[in-house]
Amino acid sequence: MISDSIQPPDIWHSNGVKYFVSFNEFYQPIKKGGHILVRFIGDVAKTERFCPIREINWCHVNAQLKVDIIKLIRSVRQYRHYLKKALFKPTLKTKDQIYQAAPSGYPRDSWIHLVDYWYSEKGNKFAERGNEARSAQNHVHTTGSTSYANIRADLEEKNGREPSILEIFKHTHQRKDGTFVKDTITKDFLVNIQTQLLLALFFTKSRVQIENEAFNKLMYGDDVPKRPLGYGYGVKQSDVYGVHGILRKERFYGDGDGDNNALALQRMEKVVADLKDENKGLVKDHEELKTKFDESNFLMKKMTSQFGQILDVLGTGKAPVGFLDIAKKVLHTSNSEVFDFVSGSHPSK
Known part of the structure; x- marks a missing residue:
């Protein structure tokens, strides 16, 4: 060598x-x-x-x-x-x-x-x-000609794990003395991210996941970037946030130690099949929830209409004898229908 x-x-x-x-x-x-x-x-x-x-x-x-x-x-x-x-x-x-x-x-x-x-x-x-x-640049990197790809590789080798986007961003935008480039918002940006991290301490996610989510939320808002920051040249939107990104995170592309391509393909096919089954289940759940919502909406409208009619009669001061007893029975019936619906026994309309 x-x-x-x-x-x-x-x-x-x-x-x-x-x-x-x-x-x-x-x-x-x-x-x-x-x-x-x-x-x-x-x-x-x-x-x-x-x-x-x-x-x-x-x-x-x-x-x-x-x-x-x-x-x-x-x-x-x-x-x-x-x-x-x-x-x-x-x-x-x-x-x-x-x-x-x-x-x-x-x-x-x-x-x-x-x-x-x-x-x-x-x-x-x-x-x-x-x-x-x-x-117009709000953030300026301080790494010179060293590529982001090399920085990612060095951090992974040093820490024994894949670095988060936040770690890479701090490493590439902070000088050796801990300061930042003048007239940039990098320092305030990192302070805001630290606040987001404190709010997410009790979530059952890995540190890298939490840092990545906090970084993406503050850097991009609700948009998915066309050129993800912190990955260097050649990395596209789909490589990080699309199907390729998901498969890479799940290690379906192999770890570089001779992973068999046919086996990797079988694993990907299984994932796709599982996702299709999961999607079918979600569609079914959505239809059931929509049906329940429609029925609940019908019952609430019915009960509100009956209650309004009762108030109108009482407001005239000319309610017939026994009207309150009849109104009580009507509301009790409607209330029973709502109770049956909530407990799982759907009423008939």
């Missing part, structure tokens, strides 16, 4: 050396091998023959070039952002001076094409949108 730092040039000239890359349950690269892979892909994105910077829209890139690049096109955008931040200084340099500052390894015409885009109305419009989106 190589213990020294491995840089992208080492991989380009590895002469057949193979690097082992681990992936988590979301198929994200983790550990040292994953870090090497991500950095190498980033280096691929900086290579002109694979990712020409003159192409402003990724859809315009040659289809074969896309096949040659692993699906992390964010690296292309991030590198263009790096070039813009480092070399595009319109307030300090003229356009011609910026033209002359082309990065090494790139044709000058490609660089000029990119600079012209940054100067264009469309380029400025997208830049303004990006600045607005950045300023």
Whole structure:
């Protein structure tokens, strides 16, 4: 095993050396091998023959070039952002001076094409949108280039269990000295979550479940997020909150130790069958409850109508002799029907 730092040039000239890359349950690269892979892909994105910077829209890139690049096109955008931040200084340099500052390894015409885009109305419009989106961020992470997938893996290895979303959020948004990024609401957000946790202490759920529910409630409200926070790139809504998420939590996708696919499929089929049976039972219970509600509603309306009629007669002051005895019997009969209904013996209408 190589213990020294491995840089992208080492991989380009590895002469057949193979690097082992681990992936988590979301198929994200983790550990040292994953870090090497991500950095190498980033280096691929900086290579002109694979990712020409003159192409402003990724859809315009040659289809074969896309096949040659692993699906992390964010690296292309991030590198263009790096070039813009480092070399595009319109307030300090003229356009011609910026033209002359082309990065090494790139044709000058490609660089000029990119600079012209940054100067264009469309380029400025997208830049303004990006600045607005950045300023609207209420939470800013403090982990630099370390991926969320690696942070999850490190916390799981350290604690011997899967970390909650809250643990990951605290770890990725809190500095080493315990402070938070200035002008963010992260500190108040975590205080509110702690309040929710205190209210949930007496529920029979695991600590991770309680923390996840409290985090999701305060972060997303009643909405299911399209991009779940704390999982990193590549994780979709369905991976966490859909069927895939449920099966993953129940370990139906195997634990990575050679779990037989056929056996896993049988287990999933059994779960689906059980869910169908449970759904049938819920439908039946719903129909029974609806029937009971309709009958209860009918009895209450009947009793209310009778009681109202009795009050109307008494209000006139002209109730006939024996009226109260008759009214008492009527109400007693209605009361008996209600009692029979509550005890399970349905009255006939």
